[in-house]
Amino acid sequence: MADASRSKPSNRRPQILSGFRDHLPEQMLVRRQIIDTFRTIFERHGFDAIETPALEHLEVLTGKAGENEKLMYQWEDAGGRNVGLRYDLTVPLARFVAVHESEIVFPFKRYHIAPVWRAEKPQRGRFREFWQCDADIVGSPSMAADAEAISIAAEALTAVGLPNFTVLISHRRLLEGIALSSGIPGELAGNVYRTVDKLAKIGAHGVRAELIEAGVENDSADRLLEAVTLTGNSDALLVSLKDRLAALPDGSKAVDELTELFAILPALGVDRNAYKLDVSLARGLDYYTGPVFEAVVDEPRVGSVVGAGRYDGLVGSFAGRVIPATGMSLGLERIIEVVEEFKLLPMNRTVAEVMVAVFPKSVSQAAGIAKILRDSGLNVDLSLQSKKSVGEQLKYADRRGIPFVVIPGEAELERDEVLIKEIATGRQWTVSLSALSHELRSAVDAR
Numbered sequence: 368m369a370d371a372s373r374s375k376p377s378n379r380r381p382q383i384l385s386g387f388r389d390h391l392p393e394q395m396l397v398r399r400q401i402i403d404t405f406r407t408i409f410e411r412h413g414f415d416a417i418e419t420p421a422l423e424h425l426e427v428l429t430g431k432a433g434e435n436e437k438l439m440y441q442w443e444d445a446g447g448r449n450v451g452l453r454y455d456l457t458v459p460l461a462r463f464v465a466v467h468e469s470e471i472v473f474p475f476k477r478y479h480i481a482p483v484w485r486a487e488k489p490q491r492g493r494f495r496e497f498w499q500c501d502a503d504i505v506g507s508p509s510m511a512a513d514a515e516a517i518s519i520a521a522e523a524l525t526a527v528g529l530p531n532f533t534v535l536i537s538h539r540r541l542l543e544g545i546a547l548s549s550g551i552p553g554e555l556a557g558n559v560y561r562t563v564d565k566l567a568k569i570g571a572h573g574v575r576a577e578l579i580e581a582g583v584e585n586d587s588a589d590r591l592l593e594a595v596t597l598t599g600n601s602d603a604l605l606v607s608l609k610d611r612l613a614a615l616p617d618g619s620k621a622v623d624e625l626t627e628l629f630a631i632l633p634a635l636g637v638d639r640n641a642y643k644l645d646v647s648l649a650r651g652l653d654y655y656t657g658p659v660f661e662a663v664v665d666e667p668r669v670g671s672v673v674g675a676g677r678y679d680g681l682v683g684s685f686a687g688r689v690i691p692a693t694g695m696s697l698g699l700e701r702i703i704e705v706v707e708e709f710k711l712l713p714m715n716r717t718v719a720e721v722m723v724a725v726f727p728k729s730v731s732q733a734a735g736i737a738k739i740l741r742d743s744g745l746n747v748d749l750s751l752q753s754k755k756s757v758g759e760q761l762k763y764a765d766r767r768g769i770p771f772v773v774i775p776g777e778a779e780l781e782r783d784e785v786l787i788k789e790i791a792t793g794r795q796w797t798v799s800l801s802a803l804s805h806e807l808r809s810a811v812d813a814r
Contacts, residue, residue: 541618559578
């Protein structure tokens, strides 16, 4: 006998999991426009697209990203395998390169636009399911590769009209050198990265307290904070740091790499006012090995909208040999939030540019007109409300946000004409069927 309880309707209102979202059609228009813009920029720089599975063997995702791994969704699947949802697109790229090393050409320039998942506390601009838009270069140790990653980030943010962004740049070995020159033992480096990375959130006093709790001496913590809070002209700061780290080969090399990087950026068209050296920038992920950077927006204060850096050891952890790599990740959700709040892009409500109204006796003619307009490249909604009045069909178009309606009235069709109505202004005019496509294209383009 069937379980009767299964057929009973639930009284519980359907809900979305916390940290996850539905996207309405008008929201998808903005998302798609921004994603298409980023995709165009990636391809303009010669990057090819790849896709990787959302689900990976757990061993692929662990031991590489520090704090982010604690937020990973993981379980044992029906086959007894330990698996996890990807929490970024970089670790899957490293696995991808190791698997397909014989099939790709190095330096390998790839982009990947896809969702990732982290079980963190939802808040403004931070969700449990979100999209990243990554562009990475695998196989080149050159600072030109890092400079290109930064230039792509700046170009992408400019293309969507993002105001007041600044790209903050530093180097993991620079911070390590400052820590060593401040008297902090090398084995505490991991704590230094993670703690200094919180400077903007918890302030200098909070950072100092965490460093001391981690075992750093008071004087060393003070010297470190003095160095990482230095401000001023980037070139002058690099000269000062060169002197401070002269006795530390890795620290000195970090300064040299940053000096080279800063020299390349203007040649790639990056506005000198759009980036600066920020010694305190650490980036919390454990796999970074060289230059690191992130872009922040002053208003609204949504935090970092771009982040990445060089990770020369990550790909090699899969491939069994050192393969240099660098890249960047655009935080789509936060960027969309800024774009929507400031209306930086056109906020259309539908993809439809034209609706063709339908009368009971002219359904075939209306369908033919819709076909002609679609063939001309217009997005056309053929009305499915032939039993409703023209006024009701116009209200439907208005609610959808469709700007123009073609009305193939009986009298107009006898003259091989139709009526066009612009919803926003109420303006209407007649046009011959032969000129209809051109007339509508001009009207749509003029909006």
